[in-house]
Amino acid sequence: MTDATLAAAQGRQTVDSIQTSYMAQVQRRRLYGGLALLIFVVLMVSGFNVADDRNAGGFWDGLHQIGDYPAEVLAEAWEKRADLPALIVKFFPALVETINIAAVSTLIGAAAGLILSLLSTRGLARWPRLIPVFRRSMDIMRAVPEIVIALVLIFVLGGGPVPAMIAIAIHTAGALGKMFSEVAENADLKPVEGLASTGANWSQRMWLGVLPQVAPNYLSYALLRFEINIRASAILGFVGAGGLGYELRNAMAWGPGRFDEAAAIFILLFGTIVFFDQISSRYRNRLTEGHNA
Amino acid sequence: MTAADLSLVKTEADALFARKRIYTVAFPAIVLAYFVYIFFAFDIAGLTKRANWDNAVTLASDSWSYKTHVTRDNRSGEMSYAVEGERKGAYPEGQRPDWVSGDDIITIDLGGDTIVRLLPEQRTEIEVPGFGLIEAQAEGRTITTNLSGDAPDWINASNRRVAITTPEGRVTITGSKTEVFNYFPGWELFWFTFDSPYHGHGVFEILLGDRIDPTRPNVAGAVSDWWNNAMWRHKDVAWAIGETILMAFLGTMGAAIIALPLAFMAAKRFAPVMIVRAATRRLFDFVRGVDALIWTVVLARAFGPGPLTGTLAILITDTGTFGKIFSEALENVDQKQIEGVASTGAKPLQRYRFGVIPQIVPILLAQILYFLESNTRSATIIGAITGGGIGLMLTQAIQTQKDWEEVAYYIVLIIAMVMAMDSFSGWLRGKLIGRRD
Numbered sequence: 001m002t003d004a005t006l007a008a009a010q011g012r013q014t015v016d017s018i019q020t021s022y023m024a025q026v027q028r029r030r031l032y033g034g035l036a037l038l039i040f041v042v043l044m045v046s047g048f049n050v051a052d053d054r055n056a057g058g059f060w061d062g063l064h065q066i067g068d069y070p071a072e073v074l075a076e077a078w079e080k081r082a083d084l085p086a087l088i089v090k091f092f093p094a095l096v097e098t099i100n101i102a103a104v105s106t107l108i109g110a111a112a113g114l115i116l117s118l119l120s121t122r123g124l125a126r127w128p129r130l131i132p133v134f135r136r137s138m139d140i141m142r143a144v145p146e147i148v149i150a151l152v153l154i155f156v157l158g159g160g161p162v163p164a165m166i167a168i169a170i171h172t173a174g175a176l177g178k179m180f181s182e183v184a185e186n187a188d189l190k191p192v193e194g195l196a197s198t199g200a201n202w203s204q205r206m207w208l209g210v211l212p213q214v215a216p217n218y219l220s221y222a223l224l225r226f227e228i229n230i231r232a233s234a235i236l237g238f239v240g241a242g243g244l245g246y247e248l249r250n251a252m253a254w255g256p257g258r259f260d261e262a263a264a265i266f267i268l269l270f271g272t273i274v275f276f277d278q279i280s281s282r283y284r285n286r287l288t289e290g291h292n293a
Numbered sequence: 294m295t296a297a298d299l300s301l302v303k304t305e306a307d308a309l310f311a312r313k314r315i316y317t318v319a320f321p322a323i324v325l326a327y328f329v330y331i332f333f334a335f336d337i338a339g340l341t342k343r344a345n346w347d348n349a350v351t352l353a354s355d356s357w358s359y360k361t362h363v364t365r366d367n368r369s370g371e372m373s374y375a376v377e378g379e380r381k382g383a384y385p386e387g388q389r390p391d392w393v394s395g396d397d398i399i400t401i402d403l404g405g406d407t408i409v410r411l412l413p414e415q416r417t418e419i420e421v422p423g424f425g426l427i428e429a430q431a432e433g434r435t436i437t438t439n440l441s442g443d444a445p446d447w448i449n450a451s452n453r454r455v456a457i458t459t460p461e462g463r464v465t466i467t468g469s470k471t472e473v474f475n476y477f478p479g480w481e482l483f484w485f486t487f488d489s490p491y492h493g494h495g496v497f498e499i500l501l502g503d504r505i506d507p508t509r510p511n512v513a514g515a516v517s518d519w520w521n522n523a524m525w526r527h528k529d530v531a532w533a534i535g536e537t538i539l540m541a542f543l544g545t546m547g548a549a550i551i552a553l554p555l556a557f558m559a560a561k562r563f564a565p566v567m568i569v570r571a572a573t574r575r576l577f578d579f580v581r582g583v584d585a586l587i588w589t590v591v592l593a594r595a596f597g598p599g600p601l602t603g604t605l606a607i608l609i610t611d612t613g614t615f616g617k618i619f620s621e622a623l624e625n626v627d628q629k630q631i632e633g634v635a636s637t638g639a640k641p642l643q644r645y646r647f648g649v650i651p652q653i654v655p656i657l658l659a660q661i662l663y664f665l666e667s668n669t670r671s672a673t674i675i676g677a678i679t680g681g682g683i684g685l686m687l688t689q690a691i692q693t694q695k696d697w698e699e700v701a702y703y704i705v706l707i708i709a710m711v712m713a714m715d716s717f718s719g720w721l722r723g724k725l726i727g728r729r730d
Contacts, residue, residue: 040546047543051604054536054681056597069594097334104331107324143711145670147677147684148704151691155352158343161335235586238678239688245586252590266587274582 076256077263087264091247095268097161098243101236102229105165109172109229110222113138116173117180118206123189126202138181141174150236164241168229176225183217184210216287223280223287230276234269244269355697359481360462361390363401363473367415367431372399376481377696378472381523385487392475401473403461409473417471419457419464429455434468480698482524489518525699530686534710536600537682540672541714544607545665549657552612556619557645563623573616581613585671589679598680606675607668615660622656623649655726662718669714673707683707 052059077084118124120134146167153163191209200208211218237245244265251261332338362378365371374389376382384390392402401409410418415431427448428439435452449456455466463474485492490506491499491514499505499515506514520528557563559573580588588606596602631648639647676684687703690696 044543044546047539048601048604051536051539051543051600054532055599055601056680057595057599059596059601062596065595066592069591100331100334104328104335107327139712139715140708143670143708143715144704145673145684145707145711147674148687148707151677151688152352152700152704155691155694156344156346156349157340158345160340160343162337162340165335231584231586234584235674235678238586248586248590266583269584269587270582273584274578277578277582 072256073259073263073266076259080260083260084264084267087261088268091244091261091265091268094237094242094244094247094265095272098233098237098245099230099272101161101165101168101233101241101243102226105168105172105233106222106226106229108165108169110176110218110225112169112173113176113180114218116177117184118210120177121181121184124184124187124192124206124210138174138177141170142178143174144171146171146232146236147239150241151239154240159240159242159246161242164233164236164243167236167241168232171232172225172229176221179221180214180218183214183221187213220284220287223284227273227276227280230273352697352700354476356701357480357698358476358478359698360474360476361481363390363393363399363475365399365411365471367468367470370413370415372411376487376524379524381486382482383487388487390475401475403459403473403475405461407459407461409462409464411471415471417464417466421457421459427457429466431466431468431471436466436468480525480702482522484522485515485518486522486524489522491515491518525702530683530703530706533676533681533683533686534706537672537676537684538669538710538714540600540603540607540676540682541665541668543604544611544672545661545668547604547608548611548615548664549661551608552615552619553657555612555616556623559616559620560623562626563645563649574620577613577616577620579613580609581617583610585610585675586678589675593679600676600681602679603672603675603681606679607671611664611668614664618660619653619657622653626652658725659722662722666711666715666718669711673711683710 048059116134116138119126120131120138122128122131125131125134146164149167149170150163153166157163187210191213192205195205195209233241233243234245234248237243237247238249240246248262248265248269251258251265254261359377362373362375364373364375364378366373372389374384374393392404394400394402395410397413399411401411403409406420406422408420410420412418417429417431419427419429421427424445426439430437436450436455437452438450438455440448440450440455444450447458449458453467455464457464462476465472465474482492491511494502494505499511502511504511508514509517555573555577558569559577561570564570564573585606588609589602592602592605592609596605626649630652631644634644634648672682673684673687676682677688678684683703683706687700687707690700690703
């Protein structure tokens with residue numbers, strides 16, 4: 001009897017202590033969560049103020065002018081709407097150049113990324129000791145913004161599509177290499193071992209044993225990259241690398257009077273991005289969910 | 294299995310093999326044909342003609358070395374000594390590099406037995422080992438030399454201008470001035486310019502030695518002089534990097550905050566009204582399709598150049614991307630957890646908070662942190678267009694085509710910045726949602 005009450009009291013005590021420690025934990029969690037939120041809000045607000053201060057025009061002054069430029073462009077384009085089809089035809093070669101830059105750099109970058117990824121994946125690497133070297137080099141290739149390489153190459157090679165192509169290809173190799181290697185890490189090694197037992201060399205093992213397993217995922221990532229690279233190649237055009245971005249900068253530099261050209265370029269760029277976005281997301285779904293989806 | 298079945302299977306297999314064979318030939322052939330087309334479309338053959346290899350050499354050598362200019366004004370006879378020939382890098386009055394000596398006859402030792410002597414009456418003598426003595430005399434606007442017609446190709450002489458390039462340095466003589474460039478490896482004046490009292494003092498001397506500038510403590514003075522270095526502009530560079538990271542941070546976080554409620558409106562499970570769903574999705578597609586480039590151009594008109602414009606461009610574009618990703622994540626949430634929360638009598642907002650948010654937070658955070666890193670790169674590029682941050686400083690430094698060591702410095706800083714953001718976001722992801730493997 002005394003034992004039972006003692007046990008019950010002890011039981012209540014432990015429940016109580018568990019509850020208090022739980023409540024203390026919850027409170028501490030809330031406190032930390034609240035503090036983190038507070039720090040985040042302070043960072044956001046002060047960051048916004050700093051950005052606003054260092055900007056040429058203020059946020060609140062500019063806010064109601066946001067629509068002015070698009071309205072001007074649209075009004076002028078609407079006035080000259082008869083010329084618009086002709087302008088679209090005129091800028092079509094520039095669009096083709098922008099897409100070509102993206103396509104070539106995706107192809108080259110994907111090929112380089114493929115090799116780099118296989119060389120830097122544990123279990124597949126040709127030279128396992130060199131894995132860190134290849135990983136680091138991919139990190140650096142990924143970290144360099146395209147504009148850095150593009151500007152330096154424009155200085156050496158002159159303006160045109162080639163600097164942009166090389167710049168985007170280098171970045172693509174680094175970015176795809178990392179994603180490819182994450183996929184390759186999960187590849188089944190049995191086919192590789194089977195091939196090795198027949199005396200296949202490294203490239204045969206990779207080509208016949210690994211690639212068929214990872215190809216759908218690789219293609220899906222490459223398509224996503226292609227979509228990103230179209231945007232990148234348009235932006236690089238703006239700093240002198242040719243294509244649609246270059247034409248846009250020229251049309252903008254003219255200011256009013258050439259807004260119909262700017263409008264035509266906006267339309268082409270928007271249409272292209274949306275088009276490739278839709279196509280790539282459709283094919284990517286098919287690739288990752290099987291052919292019947 | 295009958296013989297007929299077997300032959301059917303065999304024909305099917307044969308057809309499959311034939312198809313695969315065609316693919317294995319056709320795909321590389323198409324790629325090859327495309328590359329041939331690109332070869333002509335991009336005019337790769339003409340590239341070697343357009344390329345300026347001198348620029349490449351200048352870039353490669355200037356990025357890790359600097360030159361000190363010794364200049365004599367051939368009209369007034371006045372001497373000046375300056376690093377990179379800039380006023381900011383000029384030696385103070387009465388001081389000059391220790392490889393320059395003499396008063397009436399100024400002797401410049403370029404090293405490797407190459408010696409330049411600036412003699413009175415605008416005469417210049419250059420001793421080049423293995424070639425001999427070159428004499429030049431500037432009179433008015435003409436230059437007379439002892440060089441014969443068939444000078445080697447490192448000498449470029451006319452009666453207006455003489456340029457001599459040796460491995461040790463360069464000499465140019467015109468009627469108005471004689472300039473001697475002496476090259477040294479490294480980034481000179483990176484810490485202190487000549488007008489700082491701390492120039493030429495070592496780390497230990499500054500930290501532990503006597504007070505160099507009597508008015509200030511050593512460390513404070515040294516840091517302040519380094520921070521305000523006119524040649525390398527460390528203060529501006531730090532601000533520029535801060536601006537770039539700020540653009541990425543504000544843009545990414547702002548986009549995530551705006552995209553989250555909108556994503557609920559675009560997800561089938563939470564927005565039963567078709568019109569709302571379709572409208573939100575089209576909005577996402579639209580802001581994504583317009584692309585950061587066009588947003589930058591449009592916003593720069595309203596807000597002027599600066600970090601705010603870049604922030605808003607990133608914010609608007611990524612709202613579309615985040616909206617799409619978040620709404621896809623919301624479509625895939627597990628209904629059971631929401632039902633469980635609902636069974637306790639939770640109101641809709643509470644159901645979202647405790648039934649939905651905990652499920653999607655890992656996906657959200659992973660995406661946000663990934664974009665934070667990738668937007669640091671975008672902010673560099675957008676900064677170059679809209680005029681803010683380290684991107685702008687890099688473009689300006691490249692466009693002036695002069696200070697390649699600064700270009701190299703900025704490139705190193707940009708790569709370090711992106712890699713730091715990469716490892717920071719990876720670390721934060723590990724802390725918040727655990728490592729993936």
